[in-house]
Amino acid sequence: MVRWLLPSACVEHVLGDLQERMLEGDPRSAPRRYILDALVTVPSVIFSRVVRGVDLRLAGLYLAAQGVIFLVLTFLCFDAPRFLQTARGLERILCFAIAAVALRLIQDAYRPLAGAPKFILFMAAFNVYFYFGESHHFLGAIWAIVFGDVLMTKARRIFEKHVSGRQDRRTS
Amino acid sequence: MPKSESCGQFEQLVLTSILTLGEQAYGIPIHKKVQQLSKPKSVTLGAVYVTLDRLENKGLVHSWLSDPTPERGGRSKRYYRVEAAGERALRESAATARRMWDALSEVTIGRHGRKWGEAWK
Numbered sequence: 001m002v003r004w005l006l007p008s009a010c011v012e013h014v015l016g017d018l019q020e021r022m023l024e025g026d027p028r029s030a031p032r033r034y035i036l037d038a039l040v041t042v043p044s045v046i047f048s049r050v051v052r053g054v055d056l057r058l059a060g061l062y063l064a065a066q067g068v069i070f071l072v073l074t075f076l077c078f079d080a081p082r083f084l085q086t087a088r089g090l091e092r093i094l095c096f097a098i099a100a101v102a103l104r105l106i107q108d109a110y111r112p113l114a115g116a117p118k119f120i121l122f123m124a125a126f127n128v129y130f131y132f133g134e135s136h137h138f139l140g141a142i143w144a145i146v147f148g149d150v151l152m153t154k155a156r157r158i159f160e161k162h163v164s165g166r167q168d169r170r171t172s
Numbered sequence: 173m174p175k176s177e178s179c180g181q182f183e184q185l186v187l188t189s190i191l192t193l194g195e196q197a198y199g200i201p202i203h204k205k206v207q208q209l210s211k212p213k214s215v216t217l218g219a220v221y222v223t224l225d226r227l228e229n230k231g232l233v234h235s236w237l238s239d240p241t242p243e244r245g246g247r248s249k250r251y252y253r254v255e256a257a258g259e260r261a262l263r264e265s266a267a268t269a270r271r272m273w274d275a276l277s278e279v280t281i282g283r284h285g286r287k288w289g290e291a292w293k
Contacts, residue, residue: 010221012237016247017199017217023243037217044218048225 049109065151232258
């Protein structure tokens with residue numbers, strides 16, 4: 001469980017440290033101490049990885065990408081003018097886009113994602129809730145999951161290429 | 173002279189622990205040393221990890237994974253070493269703390285003119 005929750009860059013040494021702490025002291029209370037240690041340590045490690053990897057420019061790109069997806073779907077799937085004007089649609093789209101970006105940033109902390117597609121499930125549930133709840137349009141929800149993820153991945157690749165390209169020019 | 177990063181108090185404790193532990197500076201011993209230095213305040217292992225990550229981001233420490241060790245279920249240890257920038261930052265923090273103490277030592281309190289902090293020496 002702890003291994004599944006930890007970002008892959010931290011699994012090895014954090015699990016080892018938790019195990020070493022568990023082996024110290026009374027063996028009868030070792031499992032309880034391990035669980036308590038894990039409950040306190042794992043969220044700190046995840047938080048630290050997220051903060052370490054966050055770049056505000058990339059977060060802005062993600063927000064733009066996810067916002068565009070939600071806006072396009074609003075026009076495709078339900079009565080856009082009514083939704084945007086009378087149902088405070090723009091604010092709701094912005095809130096959902098911010099939440100989707102936050103989930104994506106947490107997911108990025110788990111890179112490389114091999115064997116750990118944790119937050120794709122959250123993204124999927126989240127998008128299904130939004131589109132199914134708002135429009136009862138299941139295909140729209142699937143569209144949001146797939147294209148939202150694709151667009152944000154593309155945004156990340158362009159950002160990394162642009163940033164690393166500028167860094168290379170600066171050092172040469 | 174290169175500009176040095178500033179360190180918070182907890183970062184100073186972690187840097188001091190890494191320096192004093194030498195070649196044995198990995199998660200658990202660093203945590204124990206920090207707990208010793210920060211008594212009576214208690215310190216969680218998670219707080220130490222967060223600070224180690226922050227120090228590495230600032231370029232004040234460097235880390236690497238060791239070979240797997242059988243006593244830890246075949247898992248590696250992540251060792252830390254203080255970089256030159258980290259030593260500079262810690263030296264400046266210590267110098268600032270010394271100047272503060274010297275200034276405070278001149279402050280007298282009460283009608284007997286007792287020196288501030290005398291009881292702590």
